[in-house]
Amino acid sequence: MHRRSRGVNIGLLLLLSQIFQVGINNVPPVTLATLALNIWFFLNPLKPLLSSCLSVEKCYYQKDWQRLLLSPLHHADDWHLYFNMVSMLWKGIHLERRLGSRWFAYIIVTFSLLTGVVYLFLEFALAEFLNEPDFKRNCAVGFSGVLFALKVLNNHCCPGGFVNVLGFPVSNRFACWVELLAIHFISPGTSFAGHLAGILVGLMYTHGPLKKIMESCTGIFPSNSDYPGQQYYFNSSGYSGYQDYYPYGGRGAYEDVPRNYDTYTAGLSEEEQLERALRASLLDQGNRRSSPPAYGFRLSPEEEMRRQRLHRFDSQRGDPAL
Numbered sequence: 001m002h003r004r005s006r007g008v009n010i011g012l013l014l015l016l017s018q019i020f021q022v023g024i025n026n027v028p029p030v031t032l033a034t035l036a037l038n039i040w041f042f043l044n045p046l047k048p049l050l051s052s053c054l055s056v057e058k059c060y061y062q063k064d065w066q067r068l069l070l071s072p073l074h075h076a077d078d079w080h081l082y083f084n085m086v087s088m089l090w091k092g093i094h095l096e097r098r099l100g101s102r103w104f105a106y107i108i109v110t111f112s113l114l115t116g117v118v119y120l121f122l123e124f125a126l127a128e129f130l131n132e133p134d135f136k137r138n139c140a141v142g143f144s145g146v147l148f149a150l151k152v153l154n155n156h157c158c159p160g161g162f163v164n165v166l167g168f169p170v171s172n173r174f175a176c177w178v179e180l181l182a183i184h185f186i187s188p189g190t191s192f193a194g195h196l197a198g199i200l201v202g203l204m205y206t207h208g209p210l211k212k213i214m215e216s217c218t219g220i221f222p223s224n225s226d227y228p229g230q231q232y233y234f235n236s237s238g239y240s241g242y243q244d245y246y247p248y249g250g251r252g253a254y255e256d257v258p259r260n261y262d263t264y265t266a267g268l269s270e271e272e273q274l275e276r277a278l279r280a281s282l283l284d285q286g287n288r289r290s291s292p293p294a295y296g297f298r299l300s301p302e303e304e305m306r307r308q309r310l311h312r313f314d315s316q317r318g319d320p321a322l
Helices: 008-021 029-043 056-061 067-073 078-099 101-129 145-158 172-186 192-206 210-217 271-282 301-317
Strands: 160-167 168-171 229-233 238-245
Touching: 008 029, 008 078, 029 067, 029 101, 056 067, 056 101, 067 101, 078 101, 078 145, 078 238, 101 145, 101 192, 101 210, 145 192, 160 172, 168 172, 192 210, 210 271, 271 301
Parallel strands: none
Antiparallel strands: 160 168, 229 238
8 A cells, every 4th residue: 555645735725624524424435435535545545556546458358457547536636536435425415314314325336347348348449440549548537537427417416406516407308418528628637538427427327227227136225216315304403314214114133223203293291292282282272172172183091081181281370372
């Protein structure tokens, strides 16, 4: 393992500031692990960039297939890491909430590998079609290809919206393609084929057979149809953590995180909730006390006696509302 030379990495500091501003407890676990893994490999790369970047020459001809695993986790510099991981932070928060942590982890691993494979295919095809062998030596590194695939998936989950690209509103439907061209117009040194590979992998998932193939390869955690995702819950102090979420009411095998019901009960015990409900019913109108409760609700004899006791207690106390 090679340690990166120590210096002031402004991009890394900004990234850490952004993460802490959001709040570590508010970042879903797979997204947080992905950020941590990329930061770790930036500070402690397994190999130099030239030994971890992805190219047809190194992977296909020299059989160095481990680059498929290494290249997405290594970045050229701190600003490369910053822009990629900030994008990952926001896409991960949205998609992991929607899809569930296990399925999202499955997507990250699959997209990482497939983006590399499609990139190699594109570079090989360009080299053969244009009779230009230099394409086979083009070496790419970074997580941006995976991010373009996630961008396609995110836009597919939120159709009909608009994003801002260079100050212009662009429909989600075309946003990936516009951003692909915009990035290479602003920064020509980036890997066009790597970003295009990400878009193609995203389309394979949203409009092609990839999602069904992934589901058929594992019955442990199908997509958001049966697998419980993780939903944020709130209390009086804002975000508090995660709780399992079953989109269609199905109860899965995994429910390790205790639920927080203070949002719905205001922290009251069951007895206090009943008293609060009964007191609220007494605050309705006095002439309705003898009428049947609404919506077919019926008090048991014990609850009716308790209601009467509460009414007498409030009357003795001189509650003006009664």
